[in-house]
Amino acid sequence: MKILNYINGELKEPAAGAYLDNYDPSIGQVYGQVPDSDSTDVADAYKAATAAQKGWENTPAEEKFKVLNAIAEGIDAKREEFALAESRDQGKPLWLSRNEMIRAAQNFRFYATAAMQFASESHAMENRAINYTLRQSIGVVGCISPWNLPLYLFSWKIAPALAAGNAVVAKPSEFTPATAFLLSEVCIQAGLPKGVLNIVHGLGPKVGQAMVEHPKIKAISFTGGTVTGKYIAATAAPMFKKLSLELGGKNPNIIFADADLDKAVKTTVNTSFMNQGEICLCGSRLLIEESVYEEVKNALIEEVKKLTVGDPMNDSTRIGAIVSKPHYEKVKSYIELAQEEGGKVLIGGQTVHPEGKENGWYIQPTIIEGLKAECRTNQEEIFGPVITIMPFKNEAEALEIANGTEYGLAATFWTNDLKRAHRLASELEFGIVWVNCWLLRDLRTPFGGVKSSGVGREGGWEAMRFFTEPKNVCIAL
Numbered sequence: 001m002k003i004l005n006y007i008n009g010e011l012k013e014p015a016a017g018a019y020l021d022n023y024d025p026s027i028g029q030v031y032g033q034v035p036d037s038d039s040t041d042v043a044d045a046y047k048a049a050t051a052a053q054k055g056w057e058n059t060p061a062e063e064k065f066k067v068l069n070a071i072a073e074g075i076d077a078k079r080e081e082f083a084l085a086e087s088r089d090q091g092k093p094l095w096l097s098r099n100e101m102i103r104a105a106q107n108f109r110f111y112a113t114a115a116m117q118f119a120s121e122s123h124a125m126e127n128r129a130i131n132y133t134l135r136q137s138i139g140v141v142g143c144i145s146p147w148n149l150p151l152y153l154f155s156w157k158i159a160p161a162l163a164a165g166n167a168v169v170a171k172p173s174e175f176t177p178a179t180a181f182l183l184s185e186v187c188i189q190a191g192l193p194k195g196v197l198n199i200v201h202g203l204g205p206k207v208g209q210a211m212v213e214h215p216k217i218k219a220i221s222f223t224g225g226t227v228t229g230k231y232i233a234a235t236a237a238p239m240f241k242k243l244s245l246e247l248g249g250k251n252p253n254i255i256f257a258d259a260d261l262d263k264a265v266k267t268t269v270n271t272s273f274m275n276q277g278e279i280c281l282c283g284s285r286l287l288i289e290e291s292v293y294e295e296v297k298n299a300l301i302e303e304v305k306k307l308t309v310g311d312p313m314n315d316s317t318r319i320g321a322i323v324s325k326p327h328y329e330k331v332k333s334y335i336e337l338a339q340e341e342g343g344k345v346l347i348g349g350q351t352v353h354p355e356g357k358e359n360g361w362y363i364q365p366t367i368i369e370g371l372k373a374e375c376r377t378n379q380e381e382i383f384g385p386v387i388t389i390m391p392f393k394n395e396a397e398a399l400e401i402a403n404g405t406e407y408g409l410a411a412t413f414w415t416n417d418l419k420r421a422h423r424l425a426s427e428l429e430f431g432i433v434w435v436n437c438w439l440l441r442d443l444r445t446p447f448g449g450v451k452s453s454g455v456g457r458e459g460g461w462e463a464m465r466f467f468t469e470p471k472n473v474c475i476a477l
């Protein structure tokens with residue numbers, strides 16, 4: 001598969017003609033080419049975007065709705081093609097890609113309706129004046145997304161940016177460019193006016209950096225690692241760009257003795273290992289109340305034994321391939337570190353070589369116990385199929401451990417005590433708290449983290465507010 005940039009409504013070769021290899025992680029081999037674009041391509045994309053922006057901003061809301069909805073329908077119509085491309089590119093099981101493609105289409109559908117309904121506020125000042133807040137499009141905005149949920153997260157940014165009347169320059173991760181490329185074809189078919197969305201493929205430090213440095217791209221919505229986020233923030237700050245940063249996590253998953261333990265254990269398998277643990281919301285630190293520690297631990301190990309690791313295209317596969325060789329090596333190095341730090345591997349820990357896919361990058365789902373809350377394994381984001389488990393004595397201790405990292409993205413806990421549910425939900429220092437569930441998503445809710453997990457929120461009206469500039473108009477009566 002040869003990927004092309006999407007600039008000014010056309011599929012284009014990168015200006016310098018350079019390409020990078022694109023790997024299929026299930027076999028560890030190159031299967032395609034992705035543009036190695038540079039600042040010239042970003043400048044071209046900006047030129048097209050700025051030429052198109054006012055026209056798009058002034059397009060009636062109903063027309064915006066129709067086009068965004070047509071993009072959603074275009075993804076739905078090619079769902080299987082999209083899902084196959086996503087699994088091949090990313091390594092995730094095909095059943096999961098199918099679900100994510102439904103969600104990518106939903107993102108466009110959700111923000112198609114937002115284009116129709118988003119409104120300005122007004123504030124009457126007795127009989128002296130009326131204030132109204134114009135929510136105006138920002139202009140040209142940049143969207144940068146990671147490799148773990150490629151189209152799902154790409155569309156989560158692009159759809160609200162477009163619904164708010166902006167033109168977009170966007171960069172998917174060069175590890176997983178395939179579905180963004182298919183999306184450009186869908187946008188052409190859906191009649192999205194040329195230049196309104198431009199997708200530039202390539203490396204973060206080249207293409208992403210050129211976007212963040214571009215003085216006229218006025219806002220950047222970024223999802224990725226905390227280190228990259230810091231760098232982007234430092235680059236963008238002197239230009240006073242608007243920034244939305246969705247960064248890493250080290251999420252706790254807390255099981256209290258009074259919970260529905262069966263449900264907690266069954267869900268925890270997903271919380272820990274869905275998408276090979278490569279979801280920013282996965283719970284990587286499992287805290288279990290002392291009195292049920294052994295019972296929950298053993299039940300979880302039994303469930304994990306049932307998970308098949310292997311070819312992403314097989315229906316029976318629960319854990320697919322790790323996205324890239326460097327990431328595979330990083331995850332393996334953390335399993336080694338955990339043991340150096342005194343951790344005991346209860347299950348997993350090894351590389352898997354599925355028949356016919358021996359050179360792919362596969363790691364068994366891994367549970368490690370016996371580590372202190374402060375050790376590196378419990379403080380740093382691993383972002384793979386690896387969790388640690390720790391016992392706790394009481395709610396206060398669980399809270400202290402849960403809050404005791406630099407991250408604050410998502411916390412999950414399991415209890416049937418209503419008072420505790422509200423108390424703990426309020427005290428956990430996280431942007432998202434799930435009680436007796438995990439990854440239950442309502443697209444209207446604010447999404448994002450605190451501390452080193454990010455700045456700002458996506459989702460619902462939050463994203464529409466981010467992608468617009470409020471202007472107060474005061475009219476004396």
Ligand code: NDP
Binds near residue numbers: 228246281381449
């Ligand atoms: P990275 O930070 O490495 O990359 C994210 C994106 O930024 C990629 O497109 C990358 O390009 C690009 N990039 C890299 N360097 C720069 C730069 N200097 N300027 C601009 N853009 C740049 O993250 P990963 O792709 O490794 O994704 C995994 C991370 O994402 C994890 O930490 C995870 O927790 C986080 N994440 C957070 C979520 C949230 O909502 N909070 C959701 C999902 C993931 P390239 O691919 O070329 O490096």
